[in-house]
Amino acid sequence: MPTNIGIQQEPCSDTTLDIIAQGRNLIDSGLKSKLWNTEEALQKRAYRKCYSVLLHTQLAGLGGERQLYYFNCLRCADYIEQCEDGRLRSHYCNGRLCSICQAIRTAKAISQYLPLILSFADPCSLTLTRRTVTGENLRSTIRQMEVEFRRIRDIARKKYNFDCLRKTEVTYNRESGLYHPHFHIIVDGKDVASFVLEQWLKRHKTSAHRNAQEMESVEAGNTKAIQKLFGYVTKLVTHIEGKSFLVPVECLDVIVSALYNKRALQPYGRLIQAGRETEEVDDADSVAYEAPHASTIGNGILGKWEQDAETWVDQRTGEFLVEPLRGKNVRPQQPIPTTIWD
């Protein structure tokens, strides 16, 4: 029986911290004074960390084959260290559902791909779907979809410039208990998009209906139409008759398993070069923000995460690195955001 994870909100979705996570370049270009607000950034990260611990405690509690993977996610950004250059660093888990890593991943993807997508002469968005499937068949179905899309790409690029970014997403349908794998795509050229759609339907005569696919032109500079590409690979909530329900952790586990070792974002054409950098979050992303705690420079660990306190605590003095979130009443009351743009 699926369990409710008992979490009321997903972390706030501001990307400031994550843009700062790309900080070295920003420092070099002299932008740091405009973007860096260490306390606010730490509070947002603390909120994500708090949520991530709740979620991954329950995922690890399933005791399945991914238990170690989820334990690793529990330790994401457990420590904040201040290094000799004065910057704060953490180590990341690279977990698919980790709020901290997803926020960094999103910021990386935006910096890599968005400028190129905004330069498309005739951007067009496509959503390619097929019938929902059971959890058992999810991974093989995604695999088939990827193979079909690659075949379509091979034909399309003989006729067109195939500049495209494809995001794989899976949602869970609480009513049917089935999973819905689909691709969100941005492609340059309405004729290219039409060709891809036509080929997709031709190859999924019995498993995809035209009305379930979406295709629309994107106005130049309209970043809203592109936002679907940069969020989570799944939604953490499901909607029935206007009400929101958290997706049971068992189902999130099925989705994590189906997408294991798969790229969520697949670039084509001109975007391939931009996508050379890995999707993984690693130590190269660990320079998060500059700290005002000059007295601790070079002294090692600055704070250890304590879930009860909802903040990082200095192990020598007992001081909080930032004020606990509950004290600041920063938890959003609105419905759970599903992407960083909400």
Ligand SMILES: [Zn+2]
């Ligand atoms: Zn993480």
